[in-house]
Amino acid sequence: MQSNSLSKKIFIGLFSGLILGSLLQFFAADAGMTEALVGLADMAGSMFVNLIMMLVVPLVFVSIISGVTQLPSIQSFGRLGSKTFGLYIINTLVAISVALVVALLVSPGAGVQLPEVASLAITTTELPSIRDLITDIVPRNPVAAFASGNMLQIIFMALLLGSVIKLLGQEMEGVAEGFRKANKIMMTLITLVMQLAPYGVFALMLKLGATLEASTFLSVAGYIGLVVGLLLIWLFIVYPTVVGLMTDVSAAEFRRKTREQMMFSLSCASSNASIPVTMRTLTEKLGVSQATAGFGVPLGATMNMGGVSIYITIAAFFLANAFNVPITMEQLPTLIAAVFLLSVGAGGVPGGGAVMIGVLIHQMGLPVETAFALIIAVDRIIDMFVTSANVVGDAAVVTIVDKSEQGEAPESALATK
Template sequence: MKHTTNHQILIGVFVGLLIGLYIKLNPYAIGTDSIIYVADLIADIFVSSLKMVLIPVIFFSISVGIANLSGHKQSSRIWVLTFSFFFISMALAIILGLGSMNLFEPGRGISLSIFSEQLNNFHLTSIPLSGFIKQFLSSIFVNPFKAMTEGNILGVITFSILVGFAIAKGGKEFFEVKKIFNGLLGITMKIVSWIVKFSPYGVSALIIKLVSQQSPDLFITLSKFIIVIIGMTLFHGIVILPLLLYFFTKINLFILWQGAREAIMTAFATSSSSATIPITLRAVEKNLKVKSDIAGFVIPIGATMNMDGTALYEASAALFIANLSGIDLSIGQQIIVFFTAMIGAIGAPGIPSAGMVTMAMVLQSVGLPLEALAILLPIDRLLDTFRTAVNVEGDIVVSLIVQKLVRKN
């Protein structure tokens, strides 16, 4: 059944591409408005259904996962391995991004003045690193019910971890609670399996929207930057992450793709690591045979904290804007970009336009003009699809590595 769904999602992607291109090339053809309306409707239903189960999946999977891990003789090792590989994979992504920008130098020789219209119409309230960290921490310790209703993923994760520890420490006293949580997690994942059956249509509709609505403005001028970013993001996803996985687990790219493609394709279409969590968990547990306690811990936390594609993009974009501004960043400044991009990639739910705010923080750290972010807005939606797919792949790779290393001991 899993292979059937995987193939249907692939077919959905290609159908979406073809229909999207047809609408783009024939915007006034008969029936175009109806196709766009239906695609928009299906896409909204799909994304809304993912959001519907997102909070229950995060809460129950982490709570149950932590409760089980706490009884595991190597629970502390699992924590250390998880966060160590989060850091390693993001560090590799940032190094790749910085290296490629230094090598290809997109933006060099282009004047910011040609983007005057975009720059004049752009306004952003910036936030310093200290303020960002304060807001980030304040979004962690919040009323759990408020966090759930507002979609504050970090707040939900924090509360879920505490509940999981409480269940584990309670032992026999909370045995029935643990049993109920396991049952509720099973019910939630059953609902996810129904959503997965609908996913080929949802993914196809999202691709139609993406292709048909993308504006060609600035694409030619920014083509070198777009090609470098997409190329390096794909290189990280097709070469670096699979090599890291193979080195520690001997699992090759083909096996990874077979098991993970429904999650990666959904991430590509939705541009949301968080919204993809239910499908990622199902793919990791059912297809790649990662134990539910490890998957339930690594995947939801990774969707918020392990952002390879985003880290690569934010570091690269900083150097791109430096090139446009005629500024040569020193090695020391690029090291600052490295660490700031890693902090920014973690994100801060609850901040309006969080992606732009974190990107602004990276630029501020080395004194680059914030107004230049306006240049990236027209192409951000396209690039976001690729970096989100790699974000999700990174979570899947880490879960497989952690399970393998834990089994060795």
């Protein structure tokens, strides 16, 4: 009920800010008053953006460590772990690739005229080369990595530390539990911050409504339609078809049995909050073993981010085109790697994908407040479908892995049910 209430408040904030901003732009007689109101909205929106960005580094760090420490064991990872990891990675890379092709064909954001761009000199739009990207993954100074918010280095350190904690076993259980509690704290903080989203969205949309032309809103509507359209294809066609081809569960049956999971994730927009429903869907409706579901679902909530990958990829192209600094072919390998790692680092909470887009905006050298305003103002609409694509993707991968395990070792698989 609380998430439904928040959704309504965000929608109210979105449309009321848009309407008020548009009225100020077209009908306000007092230019001084309009400028003052837009200035206040700009200040409030910037504070909201800064508040979200403040949580990025600790959220990514503890979320990844918590996920790694919850693996059954590093040594006995074996066949189950290899299949699950492999399919999660393939799913994410395929999602990025398809979104990349679509973005290159459609060019979302092309032709958008942003009021602040005319006098803007963007000097840091080039992402690092693929060689620099790989080299810089290993940090020379961990403190500097945290201070600068270098996501690739932070993710590397989190994976390394999480693996060591897991390898040390029982003696480090207290440490592992500490990171799990820290992860819970960060998720709660994100949830609390998102309670301010209606007001932040109102301020951001008021500024946009007061400064952007109608053609820009039409372009944003096209961006929303493109992202949501791709996510719906993933939800209703790609995942059910792949499950139908690789298991004895038909596409229609998979769609029917994941309906409750899909609707729940749409309402809460949180992969982590959807974990209990995903577990129930897998074990009670799709016949997946408790062991496979218990391993695959929490891992998927951390690293299986097909929906987020599509979202971040389309958003990156939309913003680059909108600011008239299109991404070049030479930058595509680097962008793919960055989107993949940022997708894995996205928190399974409302607004997690938008936070990662904020990081990418900074790395691309775009003005954070203006660019992030375009994203966060419509994030709640897109985030519902992003979350559904993520969690249904978890169900698809875990179902495929479990059915393959039953075929290779039916006695062990069935024994865990």
